Amino acid sequence: MTAINYVVKNAHKPMHxxxxxxxxxxxxxxxxxxxxxxxxxxPRVSIMSNTDIIHLLxxxxxxxxxxxxxxxxxxxxKRKLSYNNTLYSMPSKRxxxxxxxxxxxRAKKTRCDAEITVLYQDKSIIKAVNDKLFxxxxxxEQEYMITMISKKVGISGEVMDLIEExxxxxxKQIDKIILLEPCTCCCKxxxxxxxxxxxxxxxxxxxxxxxxxxxxxxxxxxxxRCPKKTFITDLTLFDYQEAEYII
Numbered sequence: 001m002t003a004i005n006y007v008v009k010n011a012h013k014p015m016h017x018x019x020x021x022x023x024x025x026x027x028x029x030x031x032x033x034x035x036x037x038x039x040x041x042x043p044r045v046s047i048m049s050n051t052d053i054i055h056l057l058x059x060x061x062x063x064x065x066x067x068x069x070x071x072x073x074x075x076x077x078k079r080k081l082s083y084n085n086t087l088y089s090m091p092s093k094r095x096x097x098x099x100x101x102x103x104x105x106r107a108k109k110t111r112c113d114a115e116i117t118v119l120y121q122d123k124s125i126i127k128a129v130n131d132k133l134f135x136x137x138x139x140x141e142q143e144y145m146i147t148m149i150s151k152k153v154g155i156s157g158e159v160m161d162l163i164e165e166x167x168x169x170x171x172k173q174i175d176k177i178i179l180l181e182p183c184t185c186c187c188k189x190x191x192x193x194x195x196x197x198x199x200x201x202x203x204x205x206x207x208x209x210x211x212x213x214x215x216x217x218x219x220x221x222x223x224x225r226c227p228k229k230t231f232i233t234d235l236t237l238f239d240y241q242e243a244e245y246i247i
Contacts, residue, residue: 100216102205104186115181116211117159120149125175126237133222133235134210135172142170145177171211174218174240178211208232218245 101112126133129141137145146163149155155163162168162181167190169180182190182205190204210216210232219232225243229235 099212100207100209102183102186103208104189104205105183108185110185112183112185114183114186114205115162115179117162117179117181118176118212119155119159119170119179120145120153120177121175123175125172125177126240129172131237132172132233133174133219133237133240134232137170137172145170149177173211174215176212176215180205180207180211 099114099116100106102114105112105114129135129137129145142163146155159179162179163170165181167182167187169182171178171180186205208231210219219235222235222239222243222245223229223232226235226239229239
């Protein structure tokens with residue numbers, strides 16, 4: 001026989017197991033029922049004091065920890081739903097390019113892998129070569145500038161290898177001398193242009209707003225003061241001073 005114990009908060013006088021409330025129970029034996037001497041299979045009722053019941057309960061700290069663990073488990077199960085109520089995983093964060101993208105990659109919305117290296121930065125560069133704020137150096141000007149930079153700050157062998165490549169450019173941009181290695185996409189287009197003379201795009205890796213984020217902001221401010229100028233290649237030292245920049 002399986003014994004089932006019931007906890008009763010308010011103890012009262014035990015009832016006969018066959019007594020039905022609200023019915024005629026005169027047929028039952030008129031003897032006092034003693035639940036402890038009953039040998040029937042009817043489940044027993046164990047009467048416990050309030051102190052014993054409190055000892056059976058787990059500590060309050062344990063109950064709080066269990067509630068916190070349950071809430072944490074439920075929160076983990078919550079997932080965002082798309083418009084058709086289907087589960088989807090959040091996309092992984094993509095590493096953003098530190099510098100700007102060229103015009104072609106920005107138009108095609110593709111990742112630009114052009115390499116931009118600042119070889120030298122000094123205020124004297126603003127007046128060097130010519131009065132342009134953005135200017136691509138020719139071969140003679142490149143040789144002169146490389147010799148000057150090598151004497152002042154030096155150029156690593158790795159950078160010299162990039163300079164010697166035919167696809168690279170050396171550009172004067174405001175107060176900087178920058179080495180530009182065109183992106184892969186523009187290099188592929190240039191190779192196709194060499195074969196197809198009628199191709200529209202020349203394959204030049206151009207940056208219409210500038211090569212560094214700081215200079216992009218500077219060019220934007222100067223262009224705002226010079227509405228007649230359309231491209232950054234048109235800006236001069238005079239425009240730079242008109243925008244209240246100090247040379």
